[in-house]
Amino acid sequence: MRRAYRLLACVAALLACRVAAAGTVQVQVQDGAGKSLADAVVFLESREARALAKPLQGAEMAQKAKQFDPTVLVVTAGTAVSFPNRDTVRHHVYSFSPNKTFELKLYSGVPANPVVFDKTGIAVLGCNIHDAMTAWVVVVDTPYFGRSSASGAVALTQVPPGNYRLRVWHPALPVGAPATDQALVVTAADQVVSYRLPGATGP
Amino acid sequence: MKFQWRPTRWGLSSRIVALSLLLLLLVQAAVFSVVRISVEQSARHQVAQELQVGERVWRRLLEQNAQQLRQGASVLAADFGFRAAVSSGDIATIASALENNGARIGATITALVDTSMALRAVGETGDANDLTPVLDELVGPLSRDAQGSQVAVVDGVPHQFVMVPMKAPVLVGYVLMGFPINQKLVDDMRAISDMHLALISDGAGAKGRIVAATLPPEALQELQQRQGDVDELPDHGDVLIARSVRLDTGAAVGGVRTLLLRSLSDVVAPFRQAQVALAWITALGVVLFGIGSVFVARRVTTPLRALVAATRRLGLGQYDVPMEHMDRQDEIGGLAKAFDQMRIDIGTQQIEIRKLAYWDRLTGLPNRARFREALQQEIDSQGAVAELGRGSLAVVMLDIDRFKHVNDVLGYSFGDLLLDAVAKRLTQQDLRTGDMVARLGGDEFAVLLTQSDAASALAVAQRIAKSFELPLAFDDQTVDLSAGIGVACWPLHADDADTLLSRAEVAMYAAKSKTTGIQLYDPALDSSSAQTLSLLTELRHAIDHDELRLFLQPKIRLVDNAVVAAEALVRWQHPVRGLVPPLEFIPFAEQTGFVRQLTLWVFDRAAALCGQLRAQGLSLRLSVNLSTRDMLDVDLPARLEQILQRHDAPAESFCLEITESAIMDEPQRALATLNTLSQRGFALSIDDFGTGYSSLAYLKRLPVDELKIDKSFVMNMQEDEDDAKIVRSTIDLAHNLGLTVVAEGVENGRILEQLRDLACDEAQGYHMAKPMAADAFAHWCQRWRETQAVAV
Secondary structure (H helix, E strand, O other): OHHHHHHHHHHHHHHHHHHHHOEEEEEEEEEEOOOOOOEEEEEEOOOOOHHOOOOOOOEOOEOOOOEOOOOOOEEEEEEEOOOOOOOOOOOEEEEEEEOEEEEEEOOEEOOOOOEEEEOOEEHHHHOOOOOOOOOEEEEEEOOEEEOOOOOOEEEEEOOEEEEEEEEEEOOOOOOOOOOOEEEEEEOOOEEEEEEOOOOOOOO | OOOOOOOOOHHHHHHHHHHHHHHHHHHOOOOEEHHHHHHHHOOOOOOHHHHHHHHHHHHHHHHHHHHHHHHHHHHHHHHHHHHHHOOOOOOOHHHHHHHHHHHOOOOOEEEEEEEEOOEEEEEEOOOOOHHHHHHHHHHHHHHHHHOEEEEEEEEOOEEEEEEEEOOOOOOEEEEEEEOOOOOHHHHHHHHHOOOEEEEEOOOOOOOEEEEEEEEOHHHHHHHOOOOOOOOOOEEOOOOEEOOOOEEEEEEOOOOOOEEEEHHHHHHHHHHHHHHHHHHHHHHHHHHHHHHHHHHHHHHHHHHHHHHHHHHHHOOOOOOOOOOOOOOOOOOHHHHHHHHHHHHHHHHHHHHHHHHHEOOOOOOOOOHHHHHHHHHHHHHHHHHHHOOOOOOOOEEEEEOOHHHHHHHHOOOOHHHHHHHHHHHHHOOOOOOOOOOEEEEEEEEEEEEEOOOOOOOHHHHHHHHHHOOOOOEEOOOOOEOOOEEEEEEEOOOOOOOOEEEOOOOOOHHHHHHHHHHOOEEEEEEOOOOOOOOHHHHHHHHHHHHHOOEEEEEEEEEEEHHHHEEEEEEEEEEEOOOEEEEEEHHHHHHHHHOOOOHHHHHHHHHHHHHHHHHHHHHHOOOOEEEEEHHHHHHHOOOOOHHHHHHHHHHHOOHHHHEEEHHHHHHHOOOOHHHHHHHHHHHHOOOOEEEEEEOOOOOHHHHHOOOOEEEEOOHHHHHHHHOOHHHHHHHHHHHHHHHHHOOEEEEOOOOOHHHHHHHOOOOOOOOEOOOOOOOOEEHHHHHHHHHHHHHHHHHO
């Protein structure tokens, strides 16, 4: 219900931006070999954008069929993420990542307190019970972010023109590696950026 | 032939046995050495293979060990608390956690390596400096092979390292854990295999340091002395074969290897038992082989000895004993059969040879050998009886007259018939048992009369002579038979068979020469008696010591009574006996052949004299007598030629006188000699003409110049009308043939006149002069001429 509402708000914002001459940045992510790379996290950073970023509502990292769902979750700093356990077994979710170290000891159902990711960075989540379970929470401080589809495409809409840092991250990057960083000038017109991510190969 | 079989110390049988055993031993020795070598090789090969297997077992053991360690390490790496501690980022905490958790599974070295393979932390009690030198060698292979393990020496101790990834939950690094390889592991290996182990660490400063070993103390000491670098290790008479197994990665710094050692004698032991068994079999084989070859050798040598004995019997002339072992079916049997056939054949041949040796094939009579044997036996058997003065026997020997002539004229087949007829007539005599008729050879026969004295033997001889009176008639030929018969008696004339035979022969020749028909032996007849033997010696001595003298008897030419020739004669001036008459040594010299020397001596002196006479103005023809022996001497013409050259005398000055009988003995050879002599210029004369049987036809062919009428005719021609006729007709005959005639034996003037009337050419005799010494001859000639001059 809440989500449907937010969608409407977005549509309204889009319409408003059009007025403010905001454009859409279409990023096409490729791996080192030039193939389309899915599940890449793409976001545009700038000082103006950081000011516009607000914590997301209702972010959740569910556990289903002894897997995290989604595998990669992008949230803005300050977002409280809930960890609903939809399995019948208990999970013990932890993170030793520097931007967010936490531990949700053996639980089932939805823990009472969601985990607030207040620092940007990439937190790797694991389950102490199930070693095969891994998920990443990418914490950004910009409203312009997205995840590449199976065709490697990410569309960032309503990006006001200006100077941005185009940053791309993917789970296949070496452990602890930050998102790549590249300057990008956004104009009022829509643009398509092709981005090759070395060091990461698709599944 | 001396035939002796002498068994040597190494007889055939010993040699067979020795050779067999030697060969067997050689073969066994070869087998033994081959077995020994191959056992050694195969044992080493087997040990090498076992060591290979041992290496695999050892590596497997290490691998299992590593597996356990890795499992422990993995469990540890997944421990939440440990992960939490490591993720804390606090190095002290991390080191403490590493130490604490490594201790749980017995790791003495623990370290945390980050994802870029850099050392992040080591266990609290560890020293990063110890680990750093080997870290790169370890983490590279270990990160590539998660299931692998690596061995490296840290602080002098070999460690087995495993490395497990650490996920939190993604890979955040590796936990490296090292476990010391120690005596326990080595002992475990020893327990599951028959090998000894030595764990050797080749540290930078201490090469060949033995960390752990299962070896006995002595071997261990030896290994330490050799710094662990061995292929073989002696151990109480045993040999430990070594195989070196590297455990480390082959890094430059330090090294760990395990020496696997396997006892050779453990492997060889079963083979040794087989070798002992083989030795026993060989010993048994030698004994059996020895017995077998002795048996086989006996099978061969026993019959061989029997055959040797048998051949010795054959050598002794015993042909009646059959060979042994003829029933055998093998080669020995064949040999025995062949020997037996040889025995039979030789026996048969012996009989045949005996027959040939003892019997005359033509007449069927015994031959000389058989006769001599019979005579010998008779003498031997009578020998004992003879002592009593009773025994006596006689040999009658006869020689057919003119047999050669019969053969020449009537042919050999007729001669054979004649011999056969003579044999028949002899055997038809009334002979007693034990008497024997034999043909001694040619035309010579003999009769052995046992129990016979001289008188009865002569009676038998008479009977034989009488039986010969009847002429032999074959076809239309009739031949008068006559023979010279000699008789000799034992023990009267000789003590033994050979002497008796020769005495009978002497008597026989005497009978022939005297034409008496029958002659009993008399020592006076015998030229081979002791007296004549000494005579021969003396005669040689006479020539050497110049005891012979040359005498000459002149020949007068009847036409003018001139001395035209002389006959050279030899006289013997014996230092003791005085002048020896010619009859006492000339016939003897002819018998013995010594006459040839005499002839040459005479010719030599005559040739010398010839020159002297010529110097004195006397040109005479000198006659020299040639004997039968001379005629048969092919060298005679050459010898005469030499003498002539020596004295520079012409052959024409000589006349060579040959008796009829000398020519007729060997007419062909005599003719050849005469032709040669005639060609050389010698005048030739036939001496004693009329006494022989020379045919005129033959005479015509002879190259003679002169006939010399025998003195028996000349001396009697006065009284005997027949002799006178013979002389006359001979002279006529000779003249008709163109020959000159010399009469010898002119003893008085009337004969001389008679001869002159008969136109005889020359005369010789006592009437003119007896033979005189050569040096007196010239003087005589001078006187003769003087008397003739007076007479005229």
